[in-house]
Amino acid sequence: MSRFASTTPEPPYYAVIFSSQRRGDDTGYAAMAERMVELAALQRGFLGVESCRDADGFGITVSYWDSPVAIAAWKADVEHLRAQALGRSDWYAHYELRIARVERAHAFDAPEAAAQP
Amino acid sequence: MSRFASTTPEPPYYAVIFSSQRRGDDTGYAAMAERMVELAALQRGFLGVESCRDADGFGITVSYWDSPVAIAAWKADVEHLRAQALGRSDWYAHYELRIARVERAHAFDAPEAAAQP
Numbered sequence: 001m002s003r004f005a006s007t008t009p010e011p012p013y014y015a016v017i018f019s020s021q022r023r024g025d026d027t028g029y030a031a032m033a034e035r036m037v038e039l040a041a042l043q044r045g046f047l048g049v050e051s052c053r054d055a056d057g058f059g060i061t062v063s064y065w066d067s068p069v070a071i072a073a074w075k076a077d078v079e080h081l082r083a084q085a086l087g088r089s090d091w092y093a094h095y096e097l098r099i100a101r102v103e104r105a106h107a108f109d110a111p112e113a114a115a116q117p
Numbered sequence: 118m119s120r121f122a123s124t125t126p127e128p129p130y131y132a133v134i135f136s137s138q139r140r141g142d143d144t145g146y147a148a149m150a151e152r153m154v155e156l157a158a159l160q161r162g163f164l165g166v167e168s169c170r171d172a173d174g175f176g177i178t179v180s181y182w183d184s185p186v187a188i189a190a191w192k193a194d195v196e197h198l199r200a201q202a203l204g205r206s207d208w209y210a211h212y213e214l215r216i217a218r219v220e221r222a223h224a225f226d227a228p229e230a231a232a233q234p
Binding site for chain 2: 053
């Protein structure tokens with residue numbers, strides 16, 4: 001499965017940029033993070049997500065949405081609210097969250113990479 | 118040094134969201150990536166940068182700028198243009214680049230983490 005949100009439409013659309021530093025405690029985190037991606041993908045207005053976390057526990061997740069209304073609805077989802085509370089109480093030492101309107105976008109595929117299956 | 122761009126001002130400002138998949142070849146990449154962060158920080162209108170790359174070579178870098186003009190000037194920087202060309206010829210299998218206007222932002226600090234030096 002591609003790590004890229006390659007199917008986002010022509011701008012404008014919206015991005016939620018979430019950068020975070022994990023604490024050491026891993027209890028339940030991986031399963032919850034996976035569940036949140038699954039759940040986000042079911043939301044109305046979801047366009048895609050890109051995510052990475054390095055060995056130091058620093059990560060960036062960018063999710064893409066068709067409108068601020070869709071972002072607000074996802075933020076207010078009951079199961080997501082529970083995950084947000086656990087994030088603050090247990091999992092994150094620090095995070096920054098930004099909501100942005102995507103105005104321009106382009107992609108690049110290396111010729112060799114594009115030729116591979 | 119913080120991994121966070123914690124000194125960005127109140128919105129609005131701009132974000133360049135760059136997600137990329139590295140190829141296997143590492144020649145010169147780390148030094149160039151470090152140099153580009155140093156050089157970006159010297160540009161007029163630069164507000165900060167957050168970056169991570171995981172063990173699979175997938176990474177997300179978000180740089181923050183005060184205006185589209187600042188982003189355009191950085192894109193056209195001669196040394197940066199050379200790095201962009203090497204990125205396409207040597208380093209990246211695929212990338213997605215999005216320019217977005219940050220409209221809202223907030224941060225969270227865990228009480229324990231905040232109490233640590």
